[in-house]
Structures are given as structure tokens and as C-alpha cells.
Amino acid sequence: MQCYNHDDQNAVGLCKACGKGLCHDCAADLGHGLACKGVHEDKVTSLNQITTKSAEIYNAAPKNALIAPLFVLAMGAIFIGSGFYYGIGRSTLSTTMGVLFAVYGLVMLVRNRALYGKDRS
Incomplete structure (x- = not known):
């Protein structure tokens, strides 16, 4: 693949934003992607x-999986x-x-445990 801007240069990667091939001179390495x-x-x-923020939220989800069901059960x-x-x-x-709150809380609790698993929390 050739550089989008310099067709005489080989591309070293693709821009994460636009997907164009970039040579060493046209690419800015930002750690987790070229631009x-x-x-x-x-x-x-x-x-x-x-x-990065999505990964942090995904990793925190199992720890927070009990908060809502326990709150709904307490309200019930x-x-x-x-x-x-x-x-x-x-x-x-x-x-x-x-x-109704108690039943819904139990359903939430069972579904969250199935979704996140006991070993992840």
C-alpha cells in the first residue's frame, strides 16, 4: 500500500480517523493509533x-452490578x-x-450475575 499523500512512499499504517495509508513523514504516532x-x-x-474510558467502565461494571438490584430489593x-x-x-x-420491586430486584440480580459472572466481581 502506498501513502495517500506520497504515492512513491510505502505506507506504514492507516490513519485511525480517515483510514488513509500514511508514510513515515505523514503519520503522527499517538500511542494507540496513527493520525x-x-x-x-x-x-x-x-x-x-x-x-480508554470505555475499557475502564467495562472493567468497573461487575463491581457495580449489585448496586441497582440491592437498591431495588431494599425499596421492595x-x-x-x-x-x-x-x-x-x-x-x-x-x-x-x-x-413488584422485590421481583424486579431479583430478576436484575440474576441477570447481572449471569452477565458478569461470579468470578469477575
Whole structure:
């Protein structure tokens, strides 16, 4: 493959932003990708930052997989408790909402454990 700008030079790689072949003189090495020197350096730097941040978020997800289900389960327990304490029992809106929250929390918990696995957290 030849350089997009210099057809007499062999390309050393592709610009991460536009995909054009670049020779040594036209390429800016930004660590995790090449960019057209002076043209796409900012864009490739942004793409590299997005990739790095996405990897950090992906790695943190298993640690946070229990937060939402436990919160929803706690809300379910609070609604169920207030329904029995202040209401007639199973027929109250609060108790019904609590049961729905608890079921949803359990579903979230099971799905998160299946998605992230026990060994990753």
C-alpha cells in the first residue's frame, strides 16, 4: 500500500480517523493509533480517550452490578413493610408495589450475575 499523500512512499499504517495509508513523514504516532499529521491528531486523540474510558467502565461494571438490584430489593422491602404496617396487608397498593420491586430486584440480580459472572466481581 502506498501513502495517500506520497504515492512513491510505502505506507506504514492507516490513519485511525480517515483510514488513509500514511508514510513515515505523514503519520503522527499517538500511542494507540496513527493520525494524519496536523489534520486528524485531535480526532484520534479523542478516539483513544473514548476507548480508554470505555475499557475502564467495562472493567468497573461487575463491581457495580449489585448496586441497582440491592437498591431495588431494599425499596421492595420498605414498600412491603410499610404496606403491612400501615395497611390491611396484601391488598394494599404499597404491598403490591413492594412485591413488584422485590421481583424486579431479583430478576436484575440474576441477570447481572449471569452477565458478569461470579468470578469477575
